[in-house]
Amino acid sequence: MMRYLKISFIVLLSVVLIGAISGCGQSDVQKVRVGEVTHSIFYAPQYVALSEGFFEEEGLEVELQGTFGGDKTMTALLSDGIDIALVGSETSIYVYAQGATDPVINFAQLTQTDGTFLVSRDKIENFSWDQLKGSTFLGQRKGGMPQMVGEYVLKQNGIEPHEDLELIQNIEFANIANAFASGTGDFVQLFEPTASIFEQEGKGHIIASFGTESGHVPYTTFMTKQSFLDENEETVKKFTRAIYKAQQWVDSHTAKEIAESIAPHFEDTDVELIETVVDRYKSQGSFATNPVLDEEEWLNLQNIMDEAGELPTEVDHGVLVNTEIAESIISE
Template sequence: MKLWRKTALLSLATLLIVVMAACGNKNNDSSDKVTVKFSEVIRSIFYAPHYAAMSQGFFEDEGITLDLNTAQGSDKGAAALLAGTADISLVGPEAAIYIHNQKGDKTLKIFYQLTMKDGSFLLSRDPIESFKWSDLEGKTVIGWRPGSSPQMVLNSTLLKEGVKDVNVVTNIASPAMAGAFTSGQGDFIQLFEPVASTLVNAGKAYYAVSMGESFGAYPETSYVATSDFIKKHPDVIQRFSNAVAKGAAWLQTASNDDIAAALAPFFEGTSKELIIQSIERYKKQGTWTTDPVMTQDQFDTLQAVLVENGVLKAEDKVKMTDVADMKYAKKIDTE
């Protein structure tokens, strides 16, 4: 009898140790190390929360190692997901709608909304004392590829402002845009940071207007994965979301010096002062939020822009639940 009681007590003690260990680790799966093949649309300070999460070790804290690749376009980032060469991509959320309407074997799901405004800035070749949208009439603008978020935001703004006779060049690859402008092409150019400030600080372009401030709220960039990947790896999606959210929260309180140091490895050759300038511009226009849940209003704005730009028929609009799964963003744990 005494032997039985001793054995029972030992078993109970062992069980308590296991339970306490589990309780001490709220995200038990984070102990399972995983490599995530990650594709970003372009390299830009517009995505600072992601780089902050990498530099501050937030992905490592969640047990994730990132295999980082730059796609140079949302279309390429979406294609990488479908081909299986990427697990998660940072792309324009419209990519999920396009893929859904193709009714193929694979579909994409948006699970985290990173940016809340367009991140591009319109620069002019010559200084303009007080920019007006009518200044673009009869001019050439070096812009982004057709169907991309920055291209559609610019076009919708031109329509809203009633500006006509603008030649928007959309066939120059994004890495070559700045070089084309500095070599003499175009009267205006639409660029993201830090490339925009690089040209301005070099005296090769002049700041005209922020597209984000001009257009207003717009869900420009989201984290997306295939429905299959999310179903098979919900813990990875949650841990990934937690890490990015930690990066976004860190940006809200970190000093400019700390932010510049965190982002510097991702922007070699870019000065500390230029990184800080870029960050301050994005903060000023409310680019990032600590709430990464895409709302129905944001999704409606997205589809309205797609219809206005002729890349989506009104009758082909989709339900938000068809292409987005926000439960992971709603359950973020940044502790």
């Protein structure tokens, strides 16, 4: 009888220990809600971090949700609908200028160039920017980074956007491609993969890159409220470490390998098209190779905003940018 009691006790103890271990494992995993301003191949390193398990390695469960637009993304972040936002850095300046008591802090940069391309309706063999003069140009939404960069690049090439061409910027982001396909505009500013799809289907021709023309700028960064950063600094560090691993992975792998890794996140897109888009962005240096948002890029961002008449106030780099976390991760 004593023997059976002893065996039963050992079995019971084993069950308790297994349960305790499982419970510890579950409690160690922290859920992080991330809102992305749009779902795009442009954000390839983020999807690599998901596909290659870099977030899991850090004990994080990332819940990704679309927030569709800078204003909606900021609303979700400020109302605690999400913990971290992936959106253009200009949004943090807009929030700060409105007198936010809990400012939004940029802590990890993901892309470092504009992600749009100039697409012409007709094929142009020897393109020069002055060919846009007198044309109808279908641009992006006023106040957003694509439109501001678009106007900045036009000015850098001697074109006054509101005088030298007919600038259309009152069409919703989701409808811009359809408007061009329906016959509106001689030129259009498009993101990938739409630009490449239009080229494949003969609806347009990629003739220039706004990202190449505008130089390095913190186009999309991960940001969070100062209060969340203060209360969850270790979580933010783990998140940044996973992103840095993904950035290094993207930098050291081919466009084909990257495309195969992120393909599950773009089930409706052919993997060969994903590869074409990744290669285009990778070759022009759009993917940041580390998460540090440096002061030069921050100044370039504000210069672009100022040129477009959209900078509400100048903000010093150290006010809305935290580089300490990214720099500590890189130095590990």
